[in-house]
Each structure stands twice: as structure tokens, then as C-alpha cells.
Amino acid sequence: GAVVSQHPSRVICKSGTSVKIECRSLDFQATTMFWYRQFPKKSLMLMATSNEGSKATYEQGVEKDKFLINHASLTLSTLTVTSAHPEDSSFYICSARDGGSGYNEQFFGPGTRLTVL
């Protein structure tokens, strides 16, 4: 099946710094990727839809200036958490659809654990 990778798998940073998370589709091209965040024992919450070559579409309540998304190529989307604070600590997961799979299901990355001190 299609593979989506994320880097880094975990990151610890100081409050006020910015953190970039990469999401790559390894064996397929993805014009659209999705970014989710997940708090402990909670479900995934959709943050934004990342569109290749255009601006991301953010869900209601998600600050676009706080969570910068860039989808520069058909296989890479990045999420930058700017001026991170402890409340931004969470598990961030990206996903992409492989239109050639037949099911067109979403394939999810392994997630990135962000801890802001």
C-alpha cells in the first residue's frame, strides 16, 4: 500500500521557538494532504487541508498564522508551528489520498509528537 512518512517523529522545543514538521508521500503523488492533531486519549481533529501550489484551507478555530502550511510539491507538505507554546504540545498526523489505489482511502503518516517546554 501507499506510504506516508513524517519527520521528525518526535521533537522537544522551548517555548517561543518554531518547529517544522514534514509530511511526504513516498510512492505516490498527492495533490491534497491533510493535517490533524490529536491530544491524549482524544480523537483526531482536522486542522487544515494542504493543497499543492495553493493556499491551505484551515478548519474553523485553527489559526493560520500560527500553523503555517506549505505544499511545495506533489509529495511534500510541511506544517510549521510558529512561536510554539506548551498548549501546542500534541500529536500531529498528516494524511494523503492515493487516487490509484482503487479505494482512494486516506493513508496516514506515523505522526509527530511535539512537546513544548
Place this chain on the structure above:
Amino acid sequence: LAKTTQPISMDSYEGQEVNITCSHNNIATNDYITWYQQFPSQGPRFIIQGYKTKVTNEVASLFIPADRKSSTLSLPRVSLSDTAVYYCLVGPNTNAGKSTFGDGTTLTVKP
């Protein structure tokens, strides 16, 4: 986006069949139903997808009644390694089609 409702948790024993039902009363005509499995600190993993009637693959079956307002994921002969959270997603099957996650069902398989 269609809202989904699932039981919060279920317990089972090894070797039993487990059926998890999801309600999605406001499913749209172009929506598909997809089930995912998630282990702690990992991304969700695709299990099965369907539009209507019954779909079966090597790991599960998905039953969807004619009105499509609910669906049932059936896991045959579960093992301890099937302990996980199971999510039912409803959404369009297009490249840009987004789906929202419900609360999921925590399945605990006991020896």
C-alpha cells in the same frame, strides 16, 4: 460533514467475532464509509471501505444497510493484537474530500 456515533468502548475475548456499529444519520449521497484502526502513538491504519451492502477483505467485513444510516465493522476471531481504537469515517471519496473523525471505539481484547 456527516457526524458519526460509535460506542465508546467494547470488550471481547480472543477468538471471538467483534461487531462495532457506527451511526451516521446524515450521510450524503456521495459519501463513503471507511474504518480505521489506531494504536497508541501511531497514525491510523486503513481497514476497509464501502458504499453499500457488504464488503469483505482479508481482515474484516463491512455491512451497510440499504438506508446507509449506519454501518457495522465485523472483525472475525480477534486476537490480543487487535486491541486498539477503531474509527468510522464518513466522507466523499475524492482526492480533496475531507473526513472528520468521531470519538472512536476502544476495543480491548482479553485472553
